[in-house]
Amino acid sequence: MTATLLEQRYRAVLRLLPAYYRRAREEEMVETFLLRVGVAEDGAEDEDEARDLDLMRPSWREVGSVVTLAVRSRMGAAGAPSGYVTLGGAVRHFALFALLLQAAATVTEAAxxxxxxxxxxxxxxLLLDVFTSDGGYGWARGVALWAAPPLWTAAYATLLRQRPRGARLFAVAAxxxxxxxxVDEAHWSGTVTALTVATAVFGWLTVLAVCCGFHxxxxxxxxxxxxxxxxxxGTCVLMGGSVVIRPEGVDSQWATGTAFAVAAAACLAARALAARTDRDRNDRDRNDRARTDRPRNDRPAAETTLALAALGLVVLTLRAGLxxxxxxxxxxAGLLAGAVAQLAVTVLLVAAxxxxxxxxxxxxPRTG
Structure with missing residues (x-):
C-alpha cells in the first residue's frame, strides 16, 4: 500500500525522535496515529478519501507530543543507550547545580x-530607593529583585523533595x-549589556534543564x-565570606566565581583520588593474579564532571560580561586584577x- 501524504508528514515529524526509539516504535506509532484520525488498516477506501487525507496534517498537539517524547527519549528514558543516559544525567546535575548556585547567590546578596x-x-x-523610585514601576522592580531569593531556593528544595512539577513552577517564576x-535596561537606556543578557539567559537555561531533565x-x-x-x-557561607573578606575589592560576580572554583577544585581532587584508588586496586589485583579487566562504571562521575564544566561555561560568560x-x-587596579585572575582560573578549571x-x-561501559 502506498503511503498517503498524511502518513509521510507524520513520519517526517517522527524523525525528531532518536534512531533507537524509531527503530523500536515507529511503525506502532504510525499505525496508532492513522487509526486515531480515522484511516482503516487497509488505507483509504476511495480516491476522494485519499485526496482528503492528503490535505490533512498532524495537529500541533500531535507535533508537541512528539517533541516532548523526543526530548525525554534523549534525556535517559527507559531503554535508552548509554550516551543518552549520560546526557540526561548531566542535564539533571546541571539543573541542580544551577539552582543551588543561583539560590545561594541571591540569598547571600539579599542578606x-x-x-x-x-x-x-x-x-x-539606598536599600529603600529600589522600591520608592519611579513610582509604581519601582515597586514592581523591587518586588522582582527580592522575589528571586525565595523562588530559586524553593525551586532547589522542591526538586530535591522529588517534586519536579513544583520545581518547574518556582524556577519559571524565579x-x-x-x-x-x-527589561529595566531596555526600558530606560534602550540598550542592554552582555552581562544582563547572560544573567537572564542563565535563569532560563536553568528552567530548560529542569523541564527537560526531570521527566x-x-x-x-x-x-x-x-x-x-x-x-x-555551605555555598551561602562561602559566597558571603568571599565578599566580606574584601568588601571594597570585589564585584558582583566574585562570589559566584569563588563558589564555582571551590566546587570545581573539590570535584577534580575527588576524581584524582578515585583514579589513584583504582590504580592501587589494579596493582593489588595484578599481584594476586586476579582479573584486571573488570569494567569500571564512571558514568555517574562523568555526568557530575561534565555538568560542572557546563556550569563553568556559564560562570565564565558572566565573569567575562562583567x-x-x-x-x-x-x-x-586591585579589583580589575582580581577579576582577571578569577577569569583565568575559571578557564583552567573548565578545561580540566x-x-x-x-x-x-x-x-x-557502553550500551545500545
Missing part, C-alpha cells in the same frame, strides 16, 4: 544588603524575576557527596573538568 543597610541612614535609603534587569522516567534528584541542606548553607563593563570604567569528564566517559 548582605540587609546587613549593610543597618550601618547608616544613607545605606538604608527566571521571570531574574529577567527584570533586562517521568528520570531517577530521583540528588547531589553527589554532600547533603542538599549542607551544600546550600569584566567587559569594568574595563570601560575607572576602577581600582571537560578533560576529566571526557576521560570518565570513555572509561564507562
Amino acid at each position: 548582605l544588603s540587609l546587613a549593610w543597610s543597618s550601618r547608616s541612614a544613607y545605606d538604608r535609603s 527566571a521571570v524575576a531574574a529577567s527584570e534587569p533586562l 517521568a522516567d528520570a531517577g530521583p534528584a540528588w547531589l553527589p557527596a554532600v547533603p542538599p541542606g549542607l551544600a546550600f548553607l 569584566l567587559a563593563v569594568e574595563l570601560d570604567v575607572d576602577l581600582p 573538568l571537560a578533560a576529566v569528564g571526557a576521560r570518565d566517559l570513555r572509561a564507562a
Whole structure:
C-alpha cells in the first residue's frame, strides 16, 4: 500500500525522535496515529478519501507530543543507550547545580544588603530607593529583585523533595524575576549589556534543564557527596565570606566565581583520588593474579564532571560580561586584577573538568 501524504508528514515529524526509539516504535506509532484520525488498516477506501487525507496534517498537539517524547527519549528514558543516559544525567546535575548556585547567590546578596543597610541612614535609603523610585514601576522592580531569593531556593528544595512539577513552577517564576534587569535596561537606556543578557539567559537555561531533565522516567534528584541542606548553607557561607573578606575589592560576580572554583577544585581532587584508588586496586589485583579487566562504571562521575564544566561555561560568560563593563570604567587596579585572575582560573578549571569528564566517559561501559 502506498503511503498517503498524511502518513509521510507524520513520519517526517517522527524523525525528531532518536534512531533507537524509531527503530523500536515507529511503525506502532504510525499505525496508532492513522487509526486515531480515522484511516482503516487497509488505507483509504476511495480516491476522494485519499485526496482528503492528503490535505490533512498532524495537529500541533500531535507535533508537541512528539517533541516532548523526543526530548525525554534523549534525556535517559527507559531503554535508552548509554550516551543518552549520560546526557540526561548531566542535564539533571546541571539543573541542580544551577539552582543551588543561583539560590545561594541571591540569598547571600539579599542578606548582605540587609546587613549593610543597618550601618547608616544613607545605606538604608539606598536599600529603600529600589522600591520608592519611579513610582509604581519601582515597586514592581523591587518586588522582582527580592522575589528571586525565595523562588530559586524553593525551586532547589522542591526538586530535591522529588517534586519536579513544583520545581518547574518556582524556577519559571524565579527566571521571570531574574529577567527584570533586562527589561529595566531596555526600558530606560534602550540598550542592554552582555552581562544582563547572560544573567537572564542563565535563569532560563536553568528552567530548560529542569523541564527537560526531570521527566517521568528520570531517577530521583540528588547531589553527589554532600547533603542538599549542607551544600546550600555551605555555598551561602562561602559566597558571603568571599565578599566580606574584601568588601571594597570585589564585584558582583566574585562570589559566584569563588563558589564555582571551590566546587570545581573539590570535584577534580575527588576524581584524582578515585583514579589513584583504582590504580592501587589494579596493582593489588595484578599481584594476586586476579582479573584486571573488570569494567569500571564512571558514568555517574562523568555526568557530575561534565555538568560542572557546563556550569563553568556559564560562570565564565558572566565573569567575562562583567569584566567587559569594568574595563570601560575607572576602577581600582586591585579589583580589575582580581577579576582577571578569577577569569583565568575559571578557564583552567573548565578545561580540566571537560578533560576529566571526557576521560570518565570513555572509561564507562557502553550500551545500545
